[in-house]
Amino acid sequence: MLVPVPPAARARLRPLFEGFPGLHGIIDSVLEGVLGQAWADSASNPRVAHLALDFNMIAGDPQAPLAADALRSLPAGEHLAVREAWEDLLVAVRGTVQPYERIDFEQPLRWDRARLAELQGGLPAGFIPERITEESVAAFEALAESLIYNFASPEDFLARGVGFGVRYRGKFVSGCSSFAISSRSLEFEIQTHPRYQRRGLALVTGARMIEHCLDHGLTPCWDAAHEGSARLAERVGFGARRPYTAYRL
Template sequence: MIYEADQEIKQKVSKYFTAMEDTTILSCLQGHMGKAWVNNKENPEAAQIMVGDFTFFAGNSAAEGVEDLLKNVPEHILAIVDNDEWKMRIEEVHKGNAERIQRHAFRKEHKDLDPTYLRKLTANLPVGYELRKIDKSIVSMPSLFKVSPDFIKQFDSIADFLERGIGFAILFDEKVVSAAASYSIYDEGIEIEIVTDDNHRNKGLATCVAAALIVNCLERGQYPSWDAANLKSAKLATKLGYVSIGSYDTYHIHTPSSHLVHK
């Protein structure tokens, strides 16, 4: 049996996640979005955090209830842990349904990001394209979600995104063809999501829209965190100024059906 954690319990288990620098974890621990579960309410030894497409496990991988935590996932999820013991448990519990892939991490230091340089990148927009901050009119466009259904998905509503989130979009023929926005938020900043329509790639749109978002975050005193799903995203991050700290294991867990078992 596992239990959903309230804010008090989240504080108890936050120590288990200190070695994991993913800001999505902070989104949950700080109470902005996502959910957490523990193996025991009174004395939690292991914990799970889930925000959007990501879930994180930490604590004692051998504790009672860990198998239930590991089964507490939807059909498709990306699972991240920070040691070999947890990796072994994932591979045991999800044998045949857990694919190990690589993501790419970058250090989180303001000094790596040069606003002057980034503003120059926002000026390199091809003729016919328009860069705009995501507002009520753009967030209501179906074309935004055609580019990616995940935009604003972690927020409670459009109104919630407009109040707590941030994003920029590039329009062509009055339709969104590229956008960069806050996938998640935490006290000190955001985690960036960026997607470009397949028909408009290789034109520098991702560079332009990402630079605009990063500059805006820096001007607001927020840190725009970047974590890359692939080498192309990693290459773009480096172009924007981020400094790589290497790749890390991630598990794509794909179960036949939902295993959610929490109480």
């Protein structure tokens, strides 16, 4: 059975996740102890580790004595990412799993600041961009709970996270937030109301968030679950696609 690893001891787990196929901003946040939970077979000399923040990531040695237990402990219906070396053990332990493709992205050689500014100038008349504040966070959450639900409360989101939205007639219709954040990176979450999709609103909030990352020394991280998200990442300037396999248990 894996044991919980407190935030102060999670740096020892980082080598197990070097070169992980995706979810890099989430991994950084959990390893730094900002958000999420972590377990390992040993806090002092880990061979297997499990990180969780709305998604499960297991890494290390699939031949380790507790590797199978780590996979067995996950509830049905959860989502999981592992390296290819774990796939045979995953199938052996869990039986039928549902693989699907996610897409990680390389960082561009250089972010085009002029292009990011240009994208933010494309809002239709009546649509107003703004950064999320104490006065607006409740309305921002009303657009989509996923924009802030990894944080303990709206106040916690304002203290440790960041969000940008677009309003129309007083209501947020599109938003980009820190799904996960650390001193190293920021994992993107973007939501647009179905009625207002395909108007360039997500491009505006995504470009503004990239600017925020660059201004604060953070690596922007985008992990796409579908083709529409992948195309949006490319339009705001992310580099080559790096597809990988994730699993629904």
